[in-house]
Structure formats: structure tokens, C-alpha cells
Amino acid sequence: MKIQKIECFQHLFELKQPFQTSYGVLSHKPVAIYCVTDERGNQGFGELVALPCPDYIEETFQTAQVIIKRFLVPLISNQTIQHPKEIRELFRAVRGNEMAKSALETAIWDLYAKRLGQSFSQLFSVKRKKIPVGVSIGLQTDEHSLLKSVEEYVQKGYTRVKLKIKPGYDIRPIQVIRKHFPELELMVDANSAYSFSEKERLTELDQYRLAMIEQPFSASDFLEHCELQKEMTTKICLDENIRSLEDVKLAHFLGSCGAINLKIPRVGGIAEALDIVHYCQENSLMVWLGGMFETGIGRSLNLSFAAQDAFCFPGDISASERYFFEDSIEETFSLENGCLTLPKGKGIGVHPTLSKMNKEVLF
Ligand code: OSB
Ligand code: MG
Secondary structure, three states, rough: EEEEEEEEEEEEEEEEEEEEOOEEEEEEEEEEEEEEEEOOOOOEEEEOOOOOOOOOOOOHHHHHHHHHHHHHHHHOOOOOOOOOHHHHHHHHOOOOHHHHHHHHHHHHHHHHHHHOOEEHHOOOOOOOEEEEEEEEOOOOOOHHHHHHHHHHHHHOOOOOOOOOOOOOEEEEHHHOOOOOOOOOOOOEEEOOOOHHHHHHHHHHHHHHHOOOEEEEOOOOHHHHHHHHHHOOOOEEEOOOOOOOOHHHHHHHOOOOOEEEEEEOOHOOOOOHHHHHHHHHHHOOEEEEEEOOOOOOOHHHHHHHHHHHOOOOOEEEEEOOOOOOOOOOOOOOOOOOOOEEEOOOOEEOOEOOOOOEEEEEEEO
């Protein structure tokens, strides 16, 4: 197929409730949907999920847009490709910037699947029609709102709860949740908020039957995570650290974690994500699918991807109603018995609603 046109559709999505993590509050999320068109007029769509500030990883919404426009688009304009896996090679000259790469790479996978007349489920050899999902809860101001929030999501049917923590907001909230929800599948995510000297706070969490502790230390550290994992039964899960299969191999070799939070955009796209899933399966390393407050385009991809057999732990894939007042697609994904149902159409399987968005033709 030949890449004949690339457009960008932008919109600022307001969150229903501001989301607070150890690094800041998010009340609005700028989103860009990239549309890639081939010589037959087929279109593929990919979502840029980067956040406004460089406080999760280095990339931001704006830096990713510059990288896409100035460096990535010229690498694929007018190119003829046989398979979307070639995109990773074409992009190799650009270092890092995985979320920028993923926005285009996932769009080209969508385009490829549509040309073949296949859904992503077919392309990823997925047999499941629905998958159980979990929810990620931001830092809460007090115990009452924390419990109310957990209660609400449990009642809606979410099968696993992830609580954001930071030093000083960790042991107590977990005690409170455990007291009221002794059987809940519960985990925490620190988004690199801890230093090694604070590791006793983390080892103390070992007694609360948490499914895992996500990313306590810095995003480039493998050694301190390894030290901590040696001292704990609870699995350490790496998120920010993992940008490629190489990172997964290093973490596994050193014993820095017992689980990987895989996000397609954080590893540069579907080709790398598939390699990671394969490696984790071969090496019995737990892998599950994380989220980036996606709108519908990104969410539908996540759903099809997380339905692969390798994923046995509920992903951070919320129902459509959870985050935003509006969406980037016509369809809505609703919770039924703790599960979301996979999209059925070709490629990402949903219909983008781009008419209200700001359009820019990049090529
Ligand atoms: O650390 O997993 C994270 C959202 C944005 C950036 C980083 C993270 C998150 C979440 C929410 O935890 C996941 C989601 O529901 O999309
Ligand atoms: Mg995380």
C-alpha cells in the first residue's frame, strides 16, 4: 500500500473529574487523531495519547506533534509498504519519541487491517468477545471521598482497582480500602514518586495482598527496583521504564519486576508491543495492558489488543463514560458484568467523529 495523505484532527477534551497523580492534576486533555490514507482511499486512524506536561515521561502532546510533523511524516510520505511492521524500521532514525511514532504506526495498522477486510481481533488472533477491565483512581483528598470513589467503581462492576499513591499517602488509604473491601483485587501505582530511602513504606505494603506495586522508583532505574523486589512478595510492576522489548529483557534478566504494564504508545506502537507480549509469554513474565486516558480511537485498539490470550489481568481500560464528556468515535463501550465488549468492525472497528475537530493536512 502507498501512503498518500496524512491528516491531523485535534480537540481539547474536558475531563468529567480532574485526575490527580503524584505529579499533578489533569483537567483537560488535548487529543490528536492522525488519519492516514492509501492510494485506494482507505483510511486508518491512530490516537496521540501524550499528556500536556512532561511529568509522566519526557514526551508531551506538543513535542510529539512537532516530531510527527517535522520528522516522522516525511519518512513515510509516498512510501509503499507491504506490512505495517516496516514502519518501525522506517522510524528507527528518529530516537525515542515512542508516543509520536505510535500515533502514526497504529493508524497504519488500522489502514492495513481495513485493506485486508479484517478486524484487529482477527489480526491479533483473538478469540474472546469481551474482557474484564479495571479502573485507575487518582489521589483523593480525604478518606470519605476515597471510599466513595472505590465503592462507586466496584458497584459499576470494575474487576480491579488501582490506587495512585505517593509518600505519605500510601499505607493509610490502603488500610482503609482493605478494611471495607477485603476481597477486592487491589493494586497501587506510584508513578516514580518514591526514592530508595523511602522503601520501608513500600515493604510495609506487602501485608495488604496487593496484586502489584507499579513504578515506585525513577523511570530509568532497574537496580533499586530489583533490590525492592528481592525484599517483597508483592510483584513490582514497571510502567515508565518500559519503552521497548530491550527494557523488558533487562528488567526480566535483573529481576526488577514481576509484571509489565504494557502501553502500546509508550513502546512506539503495535509491532514492538506484539514482540513484548510474545517475550513475556515465552518467559512466563506477567503482562497486562495499561492506559493513558484514551478517547474512543485509542480505547478500541486497547480492547482488541488486551483480548489476546497472554493478558490474564484486567487492563486499565475504562468504559467510555468514565473520563470525558465527548468522544472521538460514534460508538460507546459500556461495562457489563465487569467486562467491555470488543469492537466488531474492520481494523480498530469503530467510526471516528472528527467533524468538530480542528483539521490540519500534514501531507
Ligand atoms: O501511570 O498508568 C499510569 C494515565 C496517564 C498516564 C499514566 C498512567 C495513567 C493511569 C490511568 O493510571 C490509566 C487509564 O485509565 O487510562
Ligand atoms: Mg502507571
